[in-house]
Amino acid sequence: xxxxxxxxxxxxxxxxxxxxxxxxxxxxxxxxxxxxxxxxxxxxxxxxxxxxxxxxxxxxxxxxxxxxxxxxxxxxxxxxxxxxxxxxxxxxxxxxxxxxxxxxxxxxxxxxxxxxxxxxxxxxxxxxxxxxxxxxxxxxxxxxxxxxxxxxxxxxxxxxxxxxxxxxxxxxxxxxxxxxxxxxxxxxxxxxxxxxxxxxxxxxxxxxxxxxxxxxxxxxxxxxxxxxxxxxxxxxxxxxxxxxxxxxxxxxxxxxxxxxxxxxxxxxxxxxxxxxxxxxxxxxxxxxxxxxxxxxxxxxxxxxxxxxxxxxxxxxxxxxxxxxxxxxxxxxxxxxxxxxxxxxxxxxxxxxxxxxxxxxxxxxxxxxxxxxxxxxxxxxxxxxxxxxxxxxxxxxxxxxxxxxxxxxxxxxxxxxxxxxxxxxxxxxxxxxxxxxxxxxxxxxxxxxxxxxxxxxxxxxxxxxxxxxxxxxxxxxxxxxxxxxxxxxxxxxxxxxxxxxxxxxxxxxxxxxxxxxxxxxxxxxxxxxxxxxxxxxxxxxxxxxxxxxxxxxxxxxxxxxxxxxxxxxxxxxxxxxxxxxxxxxxxxxxxxxxxxxxxxxxxxxxxxxxxxxxxxxxxxxxxxxxxxxxxxxxxxxxxxxxxxxxxxxxxxxxxxxxxxxxxxxxxxxxxxxxxxxxxxxxxxxxxxxxxxxxxxxxxxxxxxxxxxxxxxxxxxxxxxxxxxxxxxxxxxxxxxxxxxxxxxxxxxxxxxxxxxxxxxxxxxxxxxxxxxxxxxxxxxxxxxxxxxxxxxxxxx
Amino acid sequence: xxxxxxxxxxxxxxxxxxxxxxxxxxxxxxxxxxxxxxxxxxxxxxxxxxxxxxxxxxxxxxxxxxxxxxxxxxxxxxxxxxxxxxxxxxxxxxxxxxxxxxxxxxxxxxxxxxxxxxxxxxxxxxxxxxxxxxxxxxxxxxxxxxxxxxxxxxxxxxx
Numbered sequence: 001x002x003x004x005x006x007x008x009x010x011x012x013x014x015x016x017x018x019x020x021x022x023x024x025x026x027x028x029x030x031x032x033x034x035x036x037x038x039x040x041x042x043x044x045x046x047x048x049x050x051x052x053x054x055x056x057x058x059x060x061x062x063x064x065x066x067x068x069x070x071x072x073x074x075x076x077x078x079x080x081x082x083x084x085x086x087x088x089x090x091x092x093x094x095x096x097x098x099x100x101x102x103x104x105x106x107x108x109x110x111x112x113x114x115x116x117x118x119x120x121x122x123x124x125x126x127x128x129x130x131x132x133x134x135x136x137x138x139x140x141x142x143x144x145x146x147x148x149x150x151x152x153x154x155x156x157x158x159x160x161x162x163x164x165x166x167x168x169x170x171x172x173x174x175x176x177x178x179x180x181x182x183x184x185x186x187x188x189x190x191x192x193x194x195x196x197x198x199x200x201x202x203x204x205x206x207x208x209x210x211x212x213x214x215x216x217x218x219x220x221x222x223x224x225x226x227x228x229x230x231x232x233x234x235x236x237x238x239x240x241x242x243x244x245x246x247x248x249x250x251x252x253x254x255x256x257x258x259x260x261x262x263x264x265x266x267x268x269x270x271x272x273x274x275x276x277x278x279x280x281x282x283x284x285x286x287x288x289x290x291x292x293x294x295x296x297x298x299x300x301x302x303x304x305x306x307x308x309x310x311x312x313x314x315x316x317x318x319x320x321x322x323x324x325x326x327x328x329x330x331x332x333x334x335x336x337x338x339x340x341x342x343x344x345x346x347x348x349x350x351x352x353x354x355x356x357x358x359x360x361x362x363x364x365x366x367x368x369x370x371x372x373x374x375x376x377x378x379x380x381x382x383x384x385x386x387x388x389x390x391x392x393x394x395x396x397x398x399x400x401x402x403x404x405x406x407x408x409x410x411x412x413x414x415x416x417x418x419x420x421x422x423x424x425x426x427x428x429x430x431x432x433x434x435x436x437x438x439x440x441x442x443x444x445x446x447x448x449x450x451x452x453x454x455x456x457x458x459x460x461x462x463x464x465x466x467x468x469x470x471x472x473x474x475x476x477x478x479x480x481x482x483x484x485x486x487x488x489x490x491x492x493x494x495x496x497x498x499x500x501x502x503x504x505x506x507x508x509x510x511x512x513x514x515x516x517x518x519x520x521x522x523x524x525x526x527x528x529x530x531x532x533x534x535x536x537x538x539x540x541x542x543x544x545x546x547x548x549x550x551x552x553x554x555x556x557x558x559x560x561x562x563x564x565x566x567x568x569x570x571x572x573x574x575x576x577x578x579x580x581x582x583x584x585x586x587x588x589x590x591x592x593x594x595x596x597x598x599x600x601x602x603x604x605x606x607x608x609x610x611x612x613x614x615x616x617x618x619x620x621x622x623x624x625x626x627x628x629x630x631x632x633x634x635x636x637x638x639x640x641x642x643x644x645x646x647x648x649x650x651x652x653x654x655x656x657x658x659x660x661x662x663x664x665x666x667x668x669x670x671x672x673x674x675x676x677x678x679x680x681x682x683x684x685x686x687x688x689x690x691x692x693x694x695x696x697x698x699x700x701x702x703x704x705x706x707x708x709x710x711x712x713x714x715x716x717x718x719x720x721x722x723x724x725x726x727x728x729x730x731x732x733x734x735x736x737x738x739x740x741x742x743x744x745x746x747x748x749x750x751x752x753x754x755x756x757x758x759x760x761x762x763x764x765x766x767x768x769x770x771x772x773x774x775x776x777x778x779x780x781x782x783x784x785x786x787x788x789x790x791x792x793x794x795x
Numbered sequence: 796x797x798x799x800x801x802x803x804x805x806x807x808x809x810x811x812x813x814x815x816x817x818x819x820x821x822x823x824x825x826x827x828x829x830x831x832x833x834x835x836x837x838x839x840x841x842x843x844x845x846x847x848x849x850x851x852x853x854x855x856x857x858x859x860x861x862x863x864x865x866x867x868x869x870x871x872x873x874x875x876x877x878x879x880x881x882x883x884x885x886x887x888x889x890x891x892x893x894x895x896x897x898x899x900x901x902x903x904x905x906x907x908x909x910x911x912x913x914x915x916x917x918x919x920x921x922x923x924x925x926x927x928x929x930x931x932x933x934x935x936x937x938x939x940x941x942x943x944x945x946x947x948x949x950x951x952x953x954x
Contacts (some may be wrong), residue, residue: 026894027885032870033868037828039822040828205893255894257895258895290834291835510893680889681889681892719924719927725937
């Protein structure tokens, strides 16, 4: 641990206010049990909704009889697709320009699909009434395997779409260059081919999804209480779906019990709650149970990847990837409009390749819709997993150390800004330096010696490497949007006459600590103590428009907005200070919290004095309005490109094939760290999720489309016993185009850790058992099968 | 049916259905929404409260079964404006992000330190392994419980 400490900033180098390890402001309510999560809210007259879901993965609905449910004394209403049709709410747009049934009318297309919505005076009765609804189904042939969905005789899933004749969800999408990639492979001296699956998993935040909709028929005002990651975008969608005036919708997200991408989309349950409140005229609460969360709300990944990688003269030179993306029954993948495979084409990784070529096609299957970015920037997780597994396989084939191959192939520091063969412009990096820090913390050479010793004794130990580069902080409006909305974020800063301030942001915390971090940014820029800065968010009536928090975009986009708005205020303060000090603005210099006269530092004005002046009756500079406020919408010029070197050390029980992550070393370069404590906390959390994905978490189906992992009894999430004492380090390569030099970090550990762990499993088993690939999750059964020579991919 | 339960030292009495879960009974008591529900299957531990000093998952206990027992929830930890060392430790060590698992984790940790005031890291990990935290990766929760154990011991010595 001593090495780790050396890589952390010492207390002396941290500033007293502004950036540094400030304890979180939001903790005060949470440690007292005083958070306000959705289910904690009870409005007068509120009723409760519950959803009847399809037991079949594919079936025609012959009839729905709600009469017995309606006769239940505590039931207020039962809503079906027919009722929604009269309101124009039977179908809703997904975030990928597909349409999704809010309640199924003629057909169900996945197990767990929404069929009817019951409203009752209490939750228990609402759930009782679900059992009183009679639905007659006529089962149809089911397809759950994405490859089989492409068979010409596969059942057609989306017959609701005019002109749809197959199960392709989108045309094949390509990046890179086929001809030059062919040439790179033709001249290569080593080629490795692998079929690699990134299986379906689920973000599973501890708080499930839910909503309270409160429509006031007198005023036409719709108040929504919800825990979503993008309240402003949701409001725009509801305006389009429900046909309500956008300015009459107010979304209030209070405390959110985790999101991880699961709370980005709009779900049918939300629309049902809104429809229910419009119909019933009272507030309607709907909160899903855990099974509903796992089986119907946005899953993640489900990428079936075929890949080839090649090398020449000890360097990686080319990469070819062909992907089938399984989108489930409706395409509701979370990604910018122009990127049908998200940012998957960042698959070239951290390497200076000669060429690459990527093809992705997406299919419909009789599985729940989703494709959300589970702590991920739009398919980057799949991309990093693939390239890091392929590089590992290449190193094994070449008989070289996997770190040496990476070191030989890295993009060099002087090559930045670097344009990749698939069109990304990486902003900055010194990859070899970060890799070496990780090797030092791990004691890499010693680990290799230990592994050899253990192997001699029949013990199975593996060392796995992953080096990732991510593109986060979506994104520049010239390149990307979601449903036509630019991926920008607003910030509104008001410094009050007392010098205390409120900054309103469009980012939406789900636990990331925005109330602290964003106050620190203002503190750093204006010298106002963080405790005197209130951070407002989550209420569309009290925050500026912006696209919210996912894809590690809070600090890259919203954080930049807050820095820029603070600087605008500082610039205005300079002009006011010049009037106060009877000098010219250009004769003033800034130190934290104060403008002073150059050459006469005693003469100056504190920010609170300037604020007081701005609202007083004293004269302002010519042509300047009073007050000390500013507002910005920040449009990032590029994505930011955080990266990191991860090393996993695993032990495998030769008798049970149980994989234990003994050590995990994570060295992240996320640029400048605003609050290193929060950054490290984010890394710890993402690493735990990565361990879950690599070893435990899986959403799978049987041939009939029954989901086999529909509760925490069988969707396994790591506990404290599966997680090691994570060892962190850092390097800092500031982002050249971000006002604070920050790059974003939230998803890096989730992106970077699964390949390190799987590579470690292969590393443990390749020499002794000839294993060259195991798909995730590396459960004892799957690893054992691989050790016996017949590894089975997950279904 | 009428059920009377002592919650945080106060007797709460209410007519409920026999099937009502303790977690719902607690949450319907004004001011006590700190005990959370997360999974239905006793896996996540967001609903952990103390029953007669022992940690229990309140989603797996009927309200009627709690009649005559002493229940303590997260809201009982702070006494007269003074935080429990567990609460202080969670804040000091950044052992919470979204805060949803925190009440259950803290009650579990409280019970651990009541029984074992000087646990090893592995004992802490074992004790909290009945709960799921999706945010912290547990490292700082372990550190928080360690912090609380150390500060509790120091406070005792001073007293």
